[in-house]
Amino acid sequence: MRLALLIALTMAAFAANSLLNRAAVDAGLTDPLGYALIRVASGAAMLWLLLALRGRGLSVQPVPVAGAISLTAYMLGFSLAYLTLGAGLGALILFGVIQITMFAVAVTTGAALGAQRLAGAVTAFSGLAFLLWPGGRISVDPAGAALMTVAGIGWAFYTLQGRGTADPLAASARNFLWCLPLVALAAVLARPDWPAPGGVVLAMVGGAVTSGLGYVLWYGVLPRIETTTAAVVQLSVPVIAVVAGALILGEALSLQLLIAGAAVLGGIALALTAPAAPADRSQTRD
Template sequence: MTPLVGLLTLLAMLAFAANSLLARAAFSTTDIDPASFTAIRLASGALTLFVILRWQGSKPTSFRSGGWSALTLFIYAAAFSFAYRDISTGAGALVLFASAQLLMISYGLYKGERASVLGLLLAFGGLVAFLVPSASAPPLSAAVLMALAGSAWGVFSLLGRSQGAPIISTTSSFIWALPLAAVLVLTQVQQLNTDAMGVVYALLSGCVASGLGYAVWYWVRVRMTAIGAGAVQLSVPVISAVMGVALLDETMSLHSVVSALLTLGGVAWVSLTIRNTKG
């Protein structure tokens, strides 16, 4: 990995972690509601990606799985926003990441790939231990919503694997998700509320952490091995937790830290073995 690829990879992981931090900051320090945050994030992300495409001389095009990709992107973004009303930055990122990775791993196993059973059990066991009712466990409703967000993101990622131009397909998905965001806003009209700082957080999440973050990641992704690309994403929940502690005064108990490490370790174990032994 060259120094430039390494630096941009770090920036991409910081952007992914910043999505969690920005959402949690918005709902814990401002009055913006989840539906408004979701709509602003998707709209600003779509605009940013569209500008990047036009700068490159490209444009969004139709593709076979576009409708499903837009739906899963919307479900991810909406569930992500509603979950972060009641879950800490690091806990939310862990549930999101683990749910997405475990869904994709399960799909791979279903399709005949092989992986470490012990690693899979370790990942599931760590996640269950993290979520088991305790003084430090996140609220069940928020954890379920974040697991839904992670599962939707996992499906979105699987659908995107068949596309040859990920930035084009992702831009199209963002654009096609906007009508769904509009419907969400209409159904939540009685609960809508915004303020200046909440809108700023949503715009930063859409333009910088999502739009620019995804563009940078797709550039470095093709310059990394599959194992490297999977392993580096293990840093996102850790970065998110550190950001939450440093910037939002959040805390994590020893039980949560150990459970999180078991989950991430199990996912890493499975990710490495599934790539080394399949086929």
């Protein structure tokens, strides 16, 4: 039960990231790269503060090259995509790509999927395909979808990096530290506009709380679940974002979105109730 609550809290934080980013960028309170820079800086500051309160410093060696690059790809692609995508739609594309990437890695590394977990993944992904299929009532901007695809691939590999993490807080702080100069360089080259106070506040909340603390929770959960389960459970985030986007941001809530959301939730239920595959049992911890 405690693990399920931690997972639910983490997924809510991930959905909040979409809402905060979309709210700030769509309202013109900040440009995407300015938002990303404040978000990463706030996340790094929060994680370093927590390390200091814990009475531990942070060794910056070795440099987490894979973690920093994958986190940077996610941060930049995510922020830029919300110039043209709604919060719910963007989250649907993001976590659909994450699922595909993580399942592809699981298959190529020889992970045993199991028939029920595979059926759950197919059901959930079918819901996303139904939503995004060309010719539907919802129009998807190609550039925004491409940017969110980059973000999804980056987040998938960032997640995979966290499976062997012994100290989630230190690992997250180190990743944010080395991601910061990369995002800062991109922001400086793009010469972002000076953000409004409201945009700064939204970005700081998105960085310090829903990203910094949310990612620590996620890195703490990952070693206790299978890779394929981690992929499928994240598909709950688009459903949360779609509903919250309609209630908070006034985004359209269509029958197509509701059907897709039901399929996603049904697929997650199938995957989460599947028995652990023998090859995966040794990789999980209670």
